[in-house]
């Protein structure tokens with residue numbers, strides 16, 4: 001997709017291991033506010049992710065295949081440097097609960113210290129996703145619990161393939 005020079009581009013960075021419906025919700029809200037939202041997956045082998053970065057890119061692209069205003073990319077190094085390269089003026093992050101606030105505030109202020117021209121926008125997901133995290137999804141799934149409705153169906157299928165666990169128990 002070509003973007004005009006005056007387009008408002010936002011970067012939505014994260015680990016996305018895996019993409020959850022909370023992430024999807026934030027991406028949709030971001031896409032409604034900005035001309036283009038770039039989902040930027042951090043390449044960080046130190047985190048020992050369940051899914052490779054290629055798998056995470058592929059799943060996220062598949063989830064947004066009908067939305068040309070949502071782009072999926074990877075980055076390493078400083079986020080503000082990546083945002084500058086992508087001509088993004090906004091960093092989008094999701095804020096679920098007050099427990100997220102301190103970390104997000106710290107990152108936003110550090111990023112502002114590094115680049116005063118890039119603004120962080122914190123967005124609240126739908127209430128149903130305020131308790132949701134990729135870490136909990138992996139834990140619940142690995143222990144046989146159901147994650148239906150919490151992740152896109154294609155992610156649930158990939159979790160099944162990856163872990164060998166069934167579709168999940170709901171008691």
Ligand code: PNS
Pocket residue numbers: 013014015016042077078079080106107108110111
């Ligand atoms: O999904 P996550 O793990 O909460 O995402 C964290 C992420 C990728 C946004 C953060 O670790 C990050 O921005 N890393 C890039 C390195 C960087 O720029 N650090 C300094 C600014 S905080």
